[in-house]
Amino acid sequence: MADAQTGSTPAESPDGPARKTKGRRILMFDVNETLLDLAPLKGPFEKAFGRPDALKTWFSTLLQYASVATLTGGYQPFGRLGIAAAETTAKQYGVSLDADAIKGLVSRIRTLPPHPDVKAGLEALKAAGFRLVTLTNSAPDAAEAQLKHAELRPLFEKVYTVEVVKVFKPHPATYRSVADDLGVATSDLRLIAAHGWDIAGAQAAGCAGAFIARPGQELYPLSPRPDVVGPDLGDVAAQIIKVEQPA
Amino acid sequence: MADAQTGSTPAESPDGPARKTKGRRILMFDVNETLLDLAPLKGPFEKAFGRPDALKTWFSTLLQYASVATLTGGYQPFGRLGIAAAETTAKQYGVSLDADAIKGLVSRIRTLPPHPDVKAGLEALKAAGFRLVTLTNSAPDAAEAQLKHAELRPLFEKVYTVEVVKVFKPHPATYRSVADDLGVATSDLRLIAAHGWDIAGAQAAGCAGAFIARPGQELYPLSPRPDVVGPDLGDVAAQIIKVEQPA
Numbered sequence: 001m002a003d004a005q006t007g008s009t010p011a012e013s014p015d016g017p018a019r020k021t022k023g024r025r026i027l028m029f030d031v032n033e034t035l036l037d038l039a040p041l042k043g044p045f046e047k048a049f050g051r052p053d054a055l056k057t058w059f060s061t062l063l064q065y066a067s068v069a070t071l072t073g074g075y076q077p078f079g080r081l082g083i084a085a086a087e088t089t090a091k092q093y094g095v096s097l098d099a100d101a102i103k104g105l106v107s108r109i110r111t112l113p114p115h116p117d118v119k120a121g122l123e124a125l126k127a128a129g130f131r132l133v134t135l136t137n138s139a140p141d142a143a144e145a146q147l148k149h150a151e152l153r154p155l156f157e158k159v160y161t162v163e164v165v166k167v168f169k170p171h172p173a174t175y176r177s178v179a180d181d182l183g184v185a186t187s188d189l190r191l192i193a194a195h196g197w198d199i200a201g202a203q204a205a206g207c208a209g210a211f212i213a214r215p216g217q218e219l220y221p222l223s224p225r226p227d228v229v230g231p232d233l234g235d236v237a238a239q240i241i242k243v244e245q246p247a
Numbered sequence: 248m249a250d251a252q253t254g255s256t257p258a259e260s261p262d263g264p265a266r267k268t269k270g271r272r273i274l275m276f277d278v279n280e281t282l283l284d285l286a287p288l289k290g291p292f293e294k295a296f297g298r299p300d301a302l303k304t305w306f307s308t309l310l311q312y313a314s315v316a317t318l319t320g321g322y323q324p325f326g327r328l329g330i331a332a333a334e335t336t337a338k339q340y341g342v343s344l345d346a347d348a349i350k351g352l353v354s355r356i357r358t359l360p361p362h363p364d365v366k367a368g369l370e371a372l373k374a375a376g377f378r379l380v381t382l383t384n385s386a387p388d389a390a391e392a393q394l395k396h397a398e399l400r401p402l403f404e405k406v407y408t409v410e411v412v413k414v415f416k417p418h419p420a421t422y423r424s425v426a427d428d429l430g431v432a433t434s435d436l437r438l439i440a441a442h443g444w445d446i447a448g449a450q451a452a453g454c455a456g457a458f459i460a461r462p463g464q465e466l467y468p469l470s471p472r473p474d475v476v477g478p479d480l481g482d483v484a485a486q487i488i489k490v491e492q493p494a
């Protein structure tokens with residue numbers, strides 16, 4: 001684990017923090033559940049696994065596996081973990097699914113629609129002059145496919161994933177890797193996510209956070225509450241524009 | 248995080264690995280769900296939260312919070328995380344529970360019964376001459392209270408918890424801390440657990456594993472399968488006695 005990394009300006013970016021847009025934080029977006037809606041997977045998962053809670057069980061198992069992979073040093077692409085989590089869900093539910101069926105189900109994560117509030121929210125931030133990037137646990141090819149399918153790709157300056165550090169969010173090295181590549185400090189970044197654990201990780205690494213409180217999502221109660229919290233990206237974008245006044 | 252620790256013999260134990268019992272591994276037991284049965288919490292949790300899956304949601308949120316606390320460096324005793332996870336579960340379910348009600352629910356984890364196969368299984372291992380210790384995410388006082396209530400405490404030489412390293416399992420430092428205290432290598436330890444993620448962590452730290460496949464529990468598919476897997480501790484104990492022949 002790359003604990004020794006810092007968010008300081010690397011040598012190849014002598015202008016460092018000056019590269020921020022007008023002194024405001026660069027906005028770093030989580031992708032799955034934050035920008036993209038998992039809801040269309042519910043029906044296919046329920047049909048395949050025979051249980052209405054199959055999607056929830058699969059996705060929470062997937063997030064658990066990401067933590068296990070991080071802590072044991074056994075990095076695998078998120079899609080591979082998704083297949084492993086689907087195999088485990090099938091065993092827990094006592095259903096038999098062949099490898100092709102599981103692969104087909106998990107690959108549906110590449111064609112998720114954006115939440116209805118996302119495109120306008122991103123466009124408002126872009127119009128206000130913010131630099132927008134992603135940081136996702138998805139593998140690079142999957143992340144590019146997801147954002148292209150959702151017609152969001154042109155809004156982002158760069159699609160960052162955790163593959164460069166080979167640990168998953170919320171490990172601090174993931175957020176630091178974006179700061180390092182952009183030549184800024186982690187305090188010059190704001191993570192926008194619908195997951196409390198992601199906000200907690202970003203804040204622990206020195207970033208600001210903005211929480212989209214989508215239904216069923218809650219902040220991690222033992223981290224400081226971020227200064228921006230709202231029910232959708234429209235609301236969150238308006239708050240960010242207000243909070244991030246040009247210096 | 249104590250990544251720099253190793254499982255090698257510390258200076259104060261010059262006899263090192265020779266302190267093992269007849270060259271066999273020392274047996275290190277997970278406590279919650281492995282030795283103790285969470286089932287009696289199901290009714291009270293269902294009653295308090297109004298949903299049959301409340302216990303499952305709470306416990307998986309608790310395990311997620313342990314990973315977040317580990318990765319963000321924000322260690323808190325497991326009982327505190329249990330309260331935070333119960334607060335989140337209440338919010339997700341849209342129910343209002345006061346602090347005393349939540350504390351009362353979470354404190355029930357101190358009075359769990361052992362699974363029916365546990366006492367005889369531990370006694371068989373003890374009679375076969377094995378050294379038995381625990382390693383639990385519970386706080387020291389909670390772990391002592393749990394084992395005393397379940398009438399298992401006299402069977403264990405020592406009750407280890409993660410508090411000494413202030414990260415939770417499956418972080419490798421937790422398993423190493425037991426090896427260091429016992430003056431043995433991690434390869435001289437075998438973790439017995441009903442959680443695939445715990446076996447994965449122990450194996451990544453160099454320990455052997457033994458998985459009790461309790462209903463609903465599955466091995467982490469991306470780690471090597473441990474050499475001992477069985478449906479209950481009676482079966483697992485018999486396999487361990489066979490596998491761990493005296494050198």
